[in-house]
Amino acid sequence: MKCSKCENKAIIKIPYANIALCKDHFIEWFERRFERIVDKYKMFEGSKRIAVAVSGGKDSTTLLHLMKKLGDNRGLEIIGINIDLGIDMGKAYSSKSTEYAVKNFEILGVKYRVVKIKERYGFTIDETKHKIRRPICSTCGLVKRYTLTEIAEEENADTIVTGHNLNDMAQFIMSGYFSGDVQDLARLDVITPPEKGYKVKKVKPLFLMYEKEILTYAIVKGIPFLYDSCPHTFRVGGVTQDTIRRKLEEMEEAIPGYMLMLVENFINKIQPALKEKYIKEEELGKCKICGRPTTKGREICSFCAVRLKMTGEKVNVR
Ligand SMILES: [Zn+2]
Numbered sequence: 174m175k176c177s178k179c180e181n182k183a184i185i186k187i188p189y190a191n192i193a194l195c196k197d198h199f200i201e202w203f204e205r206r207f208e209r210i211v212d213k214y215k216m217f218e219g220s221k222r223i224a225v226a227v228s229g230g231k232d233s234t235t236l237l238h239l240m241k242k243l244g245d246n247r248g249l250e251i252i253g254i255n256i257d258l259g260i261d262m263g264k265a266y267s268s269k270s271t272e273y274a275v276k277n278f279e280i281l282g283v284k285y286r287v288v289k290i291k292e293r294y295g296f297t298i299d300e301t302k303h304k305i306r307r308p309i310c311s312t313c314g315l316v317k318r319y320t321l322t323e324i325a326e327e328e329n330a331d332t333i334v335t336g337h338n339l340n341d342m343a344q345f346i347m348s349g350y351f352s353g354d355v356q357d358l359a360r361l362d363v364i365t366p367p368e369k370g371y372k373v374k375k376v377k378p379l380f381l382m383y384e385k386e387i388l389t390y391a392i393v394k395g396i397p398f399l400y401d402s403c404p405h406t407f408r409v410g411g412v413t414q415d416t417i418r419r420k421l422e423e424m425e426e427a428i429p430g431y432m433l434m435l436v437e438n439f440i441n442k443i444q445p446a447l448k449e450k451y452i453k454e455e456e457l458g459k460c461k462i463c464g465r466p467t468t469k470g471r472e473i474c475s476f477c478a479v480r481l482k483m484t485g486e487k488v489n490v491r
């Protein structure tokens with residue numbers, strides 16, 4: 174297989190674009206595509222200081238490298254954040270995650286923060302497993318989002334970016350259709366405006382990048398990343414989620430560009446309609462403990478409820 178742009182051997186086929194590319198042309202194509210998506214969706218309009226959430230996996234480390242380059246070209250400040258969630262399960266997952274995140278922060282010379290949730294909030298994700306009724310991945314997501322927002326604010330960032338890729342988005346959308354989670358689907362923004370009274374927006378710059386392309390980029394660029402996936406994902410969410418993901422990959426093979434169409438159409442056309450129908454901002458309450466927005470009718474936010482249950486401690490009101 175020859176590169177579509179030169180005489181060199183292609184290392185990757187990109188069926189939906191009908192091209193095959195060599196290492197150098199792939200890197201160039203991938204970086205340009207990233208910038209085109211950033212521009213098309215005006216992701217960083219008004220941004221000056223961007224916090225990149227880095228777990229140490231291929232998506233977030235690739236995102237960090239892309240953001241550093243973008244930042245250098247456009248005068249945006251980049252700060253790395255790694256959250257040590259306290260996931261061990263005999264595999265030292267969180268400490269490895271931190272190790273890889275820090276490796277990349279140092280390679281790129283970006284400022285960074287590592288936050289241990291055990292030190293900051295008094296519990297670990299592993300410890301929530303039998304104490305909190307919701308699925309552990311959902312608790313973890315909640316804790317991650319909350320911590321990230323707090324740290325970004327402490328660091329005076331105006332934007333948080335996360336490494337959700339196209340395959341993650343497609344899987345989330347299909348699961349949402351399957352289970353009818355309209356609220357979750359309505360909240361699946363690519364650019365999430367700041368919570369009421371706050372200033373940090375959240376952006377998913379990799380939402381149209383295929384997992385395979387990200388992985389290839391990370392490998393050919395020699396980016397050090399953690400191959401292990403979280404030890405909890407195999408136990409929770411399990412077979413259904415896995416199957417949806419696999420079947421989407423099969424659809425992609427049969428219809429090149431399938432996931433791209435699915436996600437782009439969802440974000441451009443379906444999500445805004447769902448948001449208008451199902452999300453009523455003015456109905457949000459205020460958490461009695463931390464002061465952040467809560468679901469209507471709730472006295473304390475979901476994070477404070479988890480923390481209270483785990484430690485009995487109340488966070489100071491802001
Ligand atoms: Zn080439």
Ligand SMILES: [Zn+2]
Nearest residue numbers: 460463474477
């Ligand atoms: Zn709260």
